[in-house]
Amino acid sequence: MIEIENLRVVYGAGALRTVAVDGVSFGVAEGQSFGLVGESGSGKSTVLRAITGLAPVSGGTIRVAGREVPKRRDKVFYSQVQMVFQDPYGSLHPRHTVDQILSEPLAIHRLRDRKDRIVEALRQVGLGASFRFRYPHQLSGGQRQRIAIARAIILEPRVLLLDEPTSALDASVQAEILNLLERLRAERGLTYILVSHDLAVVAHLCERLLVMWRGGAVEETSAEALRSGEVTSDYTRTLIRATQGFTRAGA
Amino acid sequence: MSDSPLLEVEDLNVRFHLPTGTVDAVRGVTFSLGRERLGIVGESGSGKSQTGRSILGLTPPPGEVIARKLAFDGRDLLSMRRRDLRQLRGQRMTMVMQDPKFSLNPVMTVGEQIVEAYRAHIRSGWREAEEKALDMLEAVRMHEPKRVFGLYPHEVSGGMGQRAMIAMMLVTDPDLLIADEPTSALDVTVQLEILRILDRLVAERGMGLIFISHDLRLVSSFCDRVLVMYAGRVVEELAAGELGNAQHPYTRGLMGCLPDLHVSRHPLPVLTRDPAWAR
Numbered sequence: 001m002i003e004i005e006n007l008r009v010v011y012g013a014g015a016l017r018t019v020a021v022d023g024v025s026f027g028v029a030e031g032q033s034f035g036l037v038g039e040s041g042s043g044k045s046t047v048l049r050a051i052t053g054l055a056p057v058s059g060g061t062i063r064v065a066g067r068e069v070p071k072r073r074d075k076v077f078y079s080q081v082q083m084v085f086q087d088p089y090g091s092l093h094p095r096h097t098v099d100q101i102l103s104e105p106l107a108i109h110r111l112r113d114r115k116d117r118i119v120e121a122l123r124q125v126g127l128g129a130s131f132r133f134r135y136p137h138q139l140s141g142g143q144r145q146r147i148a149i150a151r152a153i154i155l156e157p158r159v160l161l162l163d164e165p166t167s168a169l170d171a172s173v174q175a176e177i178l179n180l181l182e183r184l185r186a187e188r189g190l191t192y193i194l195v196s197h198d199l200a201v202v203a204h205l206c207e208r209l210l211v212m213w214r215g216g217a218v219e220e221t222s223a224e225a226l227r228s229g230e231v232t233s234d235y236t237r238t239l240i241r242a243t244q245g246f247t248r249a250g251a
Numbered sequence: 252m253s254d255s256p257l258l259e260v261e262d263l264n265v266r267f268h269l270p271t272g273t274v275d276a277v278r279g280v281t282f283s284l285g286r287e288r289l290g291i292v293g294e295s296g297s298g299k300s301q302t303g304r305s306i307l308g309l310t311p312p313p314g315e316v317i318a319r320k321l322a323f324d325g326r327d328l329l330s331m332r333r334r335d336l337r338q339l340r341g342q343r344m345t346m347v348m349q350d351p352k353f354s355l356n357p358v359m360t361v362g363e364q365i366v367e368a369y370r371a372h373i374r375s376g377w378r379e380a381e382e383k384a385l386d387m388l389e390a391v392r393m394h395e396p397k398r399v400f401g402l403y404p405h406e407v408s409g410g411m412g413q414r415a416m417i418a419m420m421l422v423t424d425p426d427l428l429i430a431d432e433p434t435s436a437l438d439v440t441v442q443l444e445i446l447r448i449l450d451r452l453v454a455e456r457g458m459g460l461i462f463i464s465h466d467l468r469l470v471s472s473f474c475d476r477v478l479v480m481y482a483g484r485v486v487e488e489l490a491a492g493e494l495g496n497a498q499h500p501y502t503r504g505l506m507g508c509l510p511d512l513h514v515s516r517h518p519l520p521v522l523t524r525d526p527a528w529a530r
Binding site for chain 2: 039040141170171172174175176178179182183197198199200201203204223226227238239240242243244245246247248
C-alpha cells in the first residue's frame with residue numbers, strides 16, 4: 001500500500017542545514033499496521049509529515065497504492081491518506097463547531113449527503129449525533145481526539161497516518177482510543193502508520209515496526225520480536241528495558 | 252534529625268471559587284512524610300499537582316487552602332508570615348516542575364540562575380556561590396560543569412535543562428523536594444538517567460521527596476510509598492512493591508488499561524468509572 005524508498009528530508013541550508021531523515025526505507029502492505037518508534041529528534045514524525053507533504057522531500061520516493069505521490073499532493077492523495085495529530089487541543093479549530101470541522105473535508109472533496117456522512121462518522125468513533133453542534137472547548141481530550149479521528153475517516157481513506165495519537169491523553173482514555181483505532185482498522189481494512197515514543201503502544205497496535213535514531217533507521221522488527229526480546233540492536237534493547245520502569249542498581 | 256515527620260498534612264482541601272461555582276480540587280488529603288520517597292499518582296484533574304503546590308504556598312488565586320494541619324518540620328505553614336514562608340520555600344523545601352523550557356529563565360545563563368538561587372537564601376559572596384553551583388552541576392552529572400555554567404537555557408537539551416533545574420533546587424541543601432512530573436517531557440532513556448541522579452541525591456542527602464506523576468508504573472518502581480488520587484481524594488495508599496495487590500478498583504483499572512509490551516491483550520480493558528469513587 002505504501003512504499004518508502006531512501007527517503008531524505010533536509011531542512012535549511014549552509015550552517016543551519018539539518019538532515020532530519022536520512023535514507024529511510026520501508027513498505028506497508030494493505031491492511032497492515034506499521035509503527036515508527038524513536039525518541040525526540042529521531043525523525044519519526046518527519047517521515048509522516050513528508051508522506052503527507054508537510055515536510056520537504058529532498059530525496060527518495062514515496063508510493064501510495066502503486067502511484068508515486070505528486071510533488072504537490074492532489075485530491076486523489078488526500079482521499080486515500082489522512083492524518084491524525086498528537087494534540088487534540090491544537091489540531092481542531094477552536095471557533096468551528098464539530099459540524100463545521102467535519103464538513104470541511106467533505107466540501108473540499110465535493111461530497112454529497114454531508115449530514116448523513118457526519119452523523120455516520122460520529123457514530124463510528126463512538127459519539128452521538130448530539131455532538132455535531134458543540135465546540136472543541138466543550139469536549140474532553142478523549143472526545144476531541146475522537147473528533148480528529150472522525151475528521152480523518154470521513155473521506156473514507158485507505159491509509160491513516162497517526163502521529164502520537166494518544167500521548168496527550170490520560171492512560172484510561174488512551175486505552176479507549178487504542179481500542180477505537182483497532183476496531184476501525186478491523187472494520188474498514190485500514191492501513192496504519194503509527195508514530196509513537198511508547199514501545200508498548202506500538203507493540204499493541206502494530207505488527208511490524210521500524211526503530212529510528214537521529215534520522216536513520218536502526219532496525220526493522222516485529223511486535224512479536226519485541227515481546228520475546230529477539231532484537232538485534234543495543235538501542236532497541238535499551239528502549240525495551242526503559243519500558244520496565246526504574247531499577248535501582250544493586251537492588 | 253528528630254523523629255517527628257518532616258511534613259504533616261491533615262485534611263487538606265484546596266478550593267477554587269470561580270464565577271461558575273466552587274471547584275474542590277483537593278478534598279481531605281491526609282498524609283505524613285519522613286525522609287523517604289513518596290509518590291502521588293493520578294490522572295489529569297485528580298488534584299495531585301494542587302496538593303504539591305499547596306504545600307509550598309503556591310496555590311494560584313482565587314484558590315483557597317484549608318487544612319486541619321499543614322506543618323513542615325513542626326512549623327505551621329498556613330499561619331506563617333509570607334516572609335518566613337518565602338525563606339523556607341526555595342531553601343528548605345523546593346520544587347522541580349515538568350518542563351525545563353518554561354521553568355528556567357531564558358535570559359540568564361544556567362550557572363547565574365543557580366548562583367542566584369543560592370544567594371537568595373544563603374549569605375555568601377559570588378565566588379563561594381559559583382563554586383557551589385559548579386559542584387552542583389557536577390553532582391547532576393554534567394560532563395563539563397564550567398562550560399554548562401555559561402550556557403543559556405536554549406542552548407541545552409531537555410535532559411540537561413532538567414538536570415540544571417535539579418541542581419538549582421538542591422543547591423541550598425533542602426530537606427524536602429517536590430518533583431511535579433519531573434521527567435514527563437523527556438525521552439525514556441533520558442528519563443531514567445534523571446531518575447537515577449535524583450535517586451542518588453535524595454539518598455545521599457537524606458531528603459524527603461514527593462514525586463508527582465501520572466505514570467503509576469514508573470512511580471511505583473521509584474518510590475517507597477504511593478498515594479493514588481482520584482477526583483481530589485486519596486483513594487488508596489500502597490507500599491511500592493505491592494502494586495499488584497492494589498485493592499481499589501480505580502488503581503486496578505489504571506494498571507489494567509495500560510498496554511503491556513510483554514502481554515498482548517485485544518481489546519484493552521477499559522476503566523469504568525464508578526461515581527461512588529468521587530464521593
